[in-house]
Amino acid sequence: MTSSHRLLLENAQQVVLVCVRGERFLTGSALRSLAVLEGASVVVGTDGLIKAVGPAAVIQSQFSGETFEERIDCSGKCILPGLVDAHTHPVWAGERVHEFAMKLAGATYMDIHQAGGGINFTVEHTRQASEEELFCSFQQRLQCMMRAGTTLVECKSGYGLNLETELKMLRVIERARRELHLSLSATYCGAHSVPKGKTAVEAADDIINHHLPRLKELSRNGDLHVDNIDVFCEKGVFDLDTTRRILEGGKKMGLQINFHGDELHPMKAAELGAELGAQAISHLEEVSDEGIAAMAAARCSAVLLPTTAYMLRLKQPRARKMLDEGVIVALGSDFNPNAYCFSMMGTFDLPVWRPS
Ligand SMILES: N=CN[C@@H](CCC(=O)O)C(=O)O
Ligand SMILES: [Zn+2]
Structure with missing residues (x-):
């Protein structure tokens, strides 16, 4: 036959x-x-x-x-094999084009964040958006990514910060996982920013005592599939102690650690991630030499985001040193309202690979 x-x-x-x-x-x-x-x-x-x-x-x-x-x-x-986009924030409402003018006028990412813009602006709009609205724009974004050759996308929540909206975002990601023809890795990023009216410690307590137990229940019932836990470990956002507590809480319920670290300031996030057995750490523009060595030894992947460093005029991460020291290096578009890049090929063109 x-x-x-x-x-x-x-x-x-x-x-x-x-x-x-x-x-x-x-x-x-x-x-x-x-x-x-x-x-x-x-x-x-x-x-x-x-x-x-x-x-x-x-x-x-x-x-x-x-x-x-x-x-x-x-x-x-x-x-070629399909491209893997290892870091995106693709579920959100509310354009932030007005921030580009602020940046051109000299404002930094953190100036805008601390003035209530940036992530906080997107949180307000995403909280108000319906689940259907979020799914429609997310689907269009994923289609743009697929057209640019991406077949697997890591997708973060993180524009809700409260349990209700974080779950709404994760349900949108879950629906795309079931209905669309590409592979998704879902990341719970409830610690993407400290919500208005809370301190970082209060936000961490809320995540550990309320968000994670609910996620665990929904995962156990098969209602949601969440693969990773993320925290924005940064000066003025979550410090090393709160980051550790949240990541440990996620790890205990079986999530892989995959977080933002050493982006704008050296935080020793790489050292922390290596110690906790993180799967991946993103950004790393400000990683220390010790952090690079620890990541290599712990087999922890560095997810580099050349587009973001370019957009925010940061120094590019030390990709060549990481490669030479044996770190696993992956790339992400970091698609988000502040870094509007759907294409992994676009990230290859930026000067991250040149020796510094
Ligand atoms: N640094 C934190 N999070 C995102 C930006 C998210 C946003 O500005 O909306 C990043 O990876 O670049
Ligand atoms: Zn990010």
Whole structure:
């Protein structure tokens, strides 16, 4: 009996496999020798999964007599894996274009934040928006990301800060996970900013005593799938102690630690993340040498966000040093109302890789 397959990508000039032994990541000098097949074909099965990759002649003889719903001649073309966007804030209402003028006039990210703008502005608008409204704009944003080659997106909540709106955002992410054709990793980021009227300690207590237990219950019932916990660990936001308490609370309920650290000020966030067994830390423009070494030893990924450093006129993170020291380095667009970038290819063009 002849088998039928969904797709044959035939005779590509290159198929980039990245790795051949099923490694979950490459570090250091291994990154200089990516696995690339020349003159190769790829077969995709009816379940959407890759059935075979190999030299075009081998695939041709192996699948001779079998049928394909579609064949694409890839001569002269390169087949790449889907891009992974490891850091986004894609669920929100309320444009912040007016802040660009403030920044051009000299205001810093924190000036705007402390004056009640920035994240706080988005929180007010997101609290007022309906779940349907949030889903519609989120869906459009994800479609723009897919068109730019992204197939897996890490999506954060964090523009609610109160339990009600954080859950509304997580439900929107959950719905997209179920209805749309791309992979999502959901991050609870209830500690994205200190809500008006609370201190950081009070906000941390609220998260630990009310948000996390409710999330645990909803996850246990299968109503929500949350993968990660995030905190904005920054001077004037959550300090190292409150960050530690919140991350430990999330870890205890089975969430992976994946947080914002060492962005605007050196906070020793990298050292904390390494100690807590964090999966990833984002930003790291101000990471210390000790923090880099600790992250390498702990196999903690650095998620670098070149777009943000460019937008906020920060120094770029020390990507080259991190790579040379064996840190796992990933990239994110950091799509958010302040960094309007859907495209991972856009992040590759920024000068983060140049030796400093
Ligand atoms: N630094 C904190 N959070 C975001 C910005 C979110 C916002 O400004 O709305 C970031 O990763 O860049
Ligand atoms: Zn962020």
